Amino acid sequence: MTLELDADVLVVGGGPAATWAAFKAAEDGASVVLADKGYCGTSGATASGGTGVWYVPPEPEAREKAMASREALGGYLADRRWMARVLDETYDRINELAEVARYPFPVGPDGEPLRNGLQGPEYMRRQRIRVRRAGVSIVDHSPVTELLTADDGAVAGAAGYQRQADRAFRVRAGAVVLATGGCAFLSKALGCNVNTGDGALFAAEVGAELSGMEFSNAYGIAPEHTSVTKTAFYNYATFYRADGSVLDGAGSQRGRSVIARTLLASEKVFCKLDRADEAAREAMRRAQPNFFLTFDRLGVDPFTQPFAVTLLAEGTVRGTGGIRIVDDGCATTVPGLYAAGDAATRELICGGFTGGGSHNAAWAMSSGSWSGRAAARFARALGPSARERRVRAAGGAGLRPTGTTSSVSAAEVVAAVQAEVLPYDKNYLRHGDVLRTALGQLDGTWSAVRSGLRAEGTDVVRARQAAAMVAHARWMYTSALARSESRGMAKRLDFPDLDPAQHFRITSGGLDEVWARPQEVTA
Template sequence: MTLTTDVLVVGGGPAATWAALKAAEQGASVVLADKGYCGTSGATASVGTGVWYVPPDEKAREAAMSSREALGGHLADRRWMARVLDETYERVNELAEAGRYPFPTGPDGTPLRNGLQGPEYMRRQRIRVKRAGVTVLDHSPVTELLTDADGAVAGAAGYRRQAGQPFEVRAGAVVLATGGCAFLSKAFGCNVNTGDGALLAAETGAELSGMEFSNAYGIAPEHTSVTKTAFYNYATFYRADGEVLEGAGSQRGRSVIARTLLSGKVFCKLDLADDAAQRAMRLAQPNFFLTFDRLGINPFTDPFAITLLAEGTVRGTGGIRIVDDGCATTVPGLYAAGDAATRELICGGFTGGGSHNAAWAISSGSWAGRSAARFARALGRGARQVSAAGGAGLRPTRGAKDVDVVEIIRTVQAEVLPYDKNYLRHGDVLRSALRQLDGAWRSVRSDLRAEGASTVTARQAVAMVAHARWMYTSALLRVESRGMAKRLDHPGLDPAQHHRITSGGLDQVWARPEGAAA
């Protein structure tokens, strides 16, 4: 199946749907291709999330911007923060009015618009996208981008799972809104987030930024996937013998939890939540409590075991580097939005959690959609000669051999999921992990060739290998502890390293301070 459109949006979450809506509003024809079913797949569709929604009050805005600057190592940009707050305020109000989202009201009747129920939010976003005339391709993962003779992105190709057929979309511009990478850790809603967009971008020559800020781990009850970490601000943590685990916490102190889990269990109770907070938590995130209710556990009074699940660049801040206010990448015709793009501009080097990520998805998606539409309109609709940009997993350099994709995924997970490798980082450990990851890359690059439906799994594995290599190469270059990129062998903050780190490359991965010569 071959389609032609002005703008192709790759993804199906908040950033993708906002990009599709705003591109369509510009008069562009739009195709949206989602790996899953648009409106139900991804991290947002399965949970409730806060939103960085702040009315245009000077003091409130100042407090909102300053609250996390130190946590992020002072790498955020005030101008971008202000832009996101402005855009989010307008778009959330639009969602309430045009989208008729049922925001609750406070005791005084004031609408409370700083939170969204993911399933209802995304259901309405799908309806709005369809009504805007966007062609939605569900269960249609994109496996590679297309480029023209000048190197500009000119569309994408993929595989329609339910139809059992390949597809191709020729487009004037492409928006990548595919989410971050959680390495199939089973964190709630994140198993579609395998870093596909970053791989697609890098294969066309795009750069990444902040990939060292990728060691996000969410707290979850043991043997479950629900990482609603904000609720653990109300928790007291305990060792297996019942002793309080000093220094453990949700925002600060997760490393204490990680160290303890390496040798034993950690328990907790949400015993700091009063009656009002308990009621609010149940309303905000009902599915958080399902497991407890079924097991007869009261999480506010009964201790329960917890674990940490890797959320990588879904809750980290690294991603595709953007170079202008319209979320363009370093490659003409290619735009990035949401968790696929770097969030350093508003969060610096520390996760903004759900609220900042939700605001960034809304804002960056809107900007990218508008900009992609303008780029496509300026380009015109003449036919372009295109070529496929995909490499590893599609076009091996030596010739196809029997490469075990499942084993490749296990190799990546063995290097990025353990706390003592990715979370509690040390230079020697990072270098050892990179050697294993480099070996996995050589294998998929030289020998892996998939066809038909198997291209989807193969390319996910390739994307995860690439993602891990950018992460650890960037982490080795940052020889200090800043934001969430902490190094056990360099525990201090170095003022001389107050810069962002860009990275890229596939066969030869590179990382350097932003603005430094190649």
């Protein structure tokens, strides 16, 4: 039996952007269903990681400094108007968390409240409670697998499969917000294995566009064979070779590529946080208990004992590419479809680079709130007849193969994609020749998926994740090849310099035929 639900607004995802979207849509009077692949409250990069927040008081000098600080890093692709409105919205939302939701922000040494960060588990536990109290119906362990469209092409809901209840479900909705996160290619970076780029696949299948997919090669530092990719405290690190000599040029903010090159040469890289004094060491434990979990359980004192490190792919979770949005309410190019958080492009406020969580968190709460309100208005304008619309399912690859035989498994597809996107010498240290070869492989994998990846019941979820990862990788490399220069995080070994003539964004899309083209930088 398929579970049938209906709502004014369906929010797909369960992280910060999704919960803000659901909350603001409900506050606006909409009936809302939130469907999460895992569990709203623990799912995603923020819940497990925690995050700084781009929280800047509305003082002109501070705001100007905040906006100017990242423009060069982002390759001058951010937009001042969007930065300003995200700073405004984030300031309001964080204050709402403090004053209405009573999030327990700490107090600094001078007695002033500090609101520039959020502990992941605490933040998302409270977001779940708020969303429920606002009347939103949360359905957990309910991965969406495809969108539904009406005869006029507008998005009119979604369908999926409830893993624990072992049944299909379908939600008819006036509007849909995709807040499914970025794509980290099942690299096991902290909290990111639910982020397989599903939303981007759904969006592309109904004709939506992506933007900035070349900005998709973020790698986080973690102790070898572990998951915690929190990197702020590596500012206190010295990196060493196996023989104990200092690894010249290696660092967290600048010099991560030196770590990648050394690892590629089959040499281990070791690290000690030996630049933290006693006071800093104590404070670090209070700020990031999860950072120290790994070390305490390995029996390593990270301040005095060297530990081996690795780099885990964080793709478009920390990278800035995602679904292209075209107005202030975070609408996509498809009516009824909105995108928020890491699923949407973050270029508008970061251009081609974000280092840590602060802009990402600000973007999630801002784009989430805007998309929720806009989706509620869109659904209201459709009126009650919206639910009578005839709908058709839009999913293709992994759901409705074009061939008649089952010729490839989801696990094989995942392995094939990972072989092209995880290695540092393909995705991190990019070269056109290597990208072209990788893209050829990925095109072949897509053809195999399209014709012969077939799954039933709960396995449909894995098949769709695999398909989404292949699609993501192809938009990434097609976009990276369209930029014959180095800008933001999209650096090319064969074009090491920024080319002022390529001061544009790159829009991409398509599934069987992937395309990418320059797009003028405007708001």
